[in-house]
Amino acid sequence: MSPNGQPKAAAAATSNLYTVILALAFAVVLVTVVFVAYKCYFQYELIFRMP
């Protein structure tokens, strides 16, 4: 409900393009994290720690 006492309308994306861009950025970061974790595990058998 809005401060004016009127019911608040549901937020709706004004454009799906920026959502896609954000999703892409998230995916890129996620893939990077997975790749780094994979490399750390198979090379040092540890994840995000110093041997």
Place this chain on the structure above:
Amino acid sequence: MSTLTKILIVLLTLSSIFLCGIVVTYVGSADDFKQKNTSLTNKFNAAEENAKKANKALEENKTLIQQQKKEIDDQIAALKASSEELQSKLGNVEREKSALLAEVEKWTTITRDFYQTTEKQGQLLKDTLDELNKLQAEQVKTQKELKETTASLMEKMAIIDTLETDKKRLVEQKTELQSKLDQLLQPGGKAAAEGTAVTPKKDTAQPTAGAGVVREINLKGKLTAVDLKNSMASISLSSADGVKEGMKFYVTRGSEFICDVLISDVSGKEAVGFIELVQQQPKVGDTVSTNL
């Protein structure tokens, strides 16, 4: 959505992609340090093992080298002693060499003199051989003349024999005619006068006294030995028979004249002489006589 928000979304996306790309690139190209560590550890262990082996080998080599050094020292000492001995021997050998060189020089001089003497003697021998060849040529010529003279002598002796026979026959005819003439003239009390020869009497050549003595001796004997190689012969007559050195004997076989023997040595059993005027080969048993 405001414009600023949109711009921030785009920038966030781009920066995320950029940073993620950098991280992926770095992680992807980063070295595998664990593997490197393992490899280096293995290499280090192997190097340590090699170092241990090398140290062990070094110790063994040191021991061996010390033993070899000791042996070499012993050998050096022995070689030094041998060297001193060899040097003393070398000194002796050099002294002997000097003596031998002096002797070689001496013998070289002697040999050189000998060669010179030999050359002189060779030249002398050559001259002598030339002279001998000349003398042999003269001897051949003389022998040829002697053969011719001997043949002529034999021919003349044959003529003399014929003439003596004729003379004997003529004397006999003369005696016979003289006796017949005496018988014819004896009844008349006449005697034949001594005939005078138309041809005047010439003095005949008389043999030398020695030859006459030899002819007077009139010795006869046999050849007892013949040495044709040295032209020597021995006869059965000896000094007991009156044979003397220098006497000449005629060797005949039947009526053939063989050769002469000039006596050069006389003993009590036989006489030896040189064979001369050889007409035929004399043989043992041929007759020898002082007169033909």
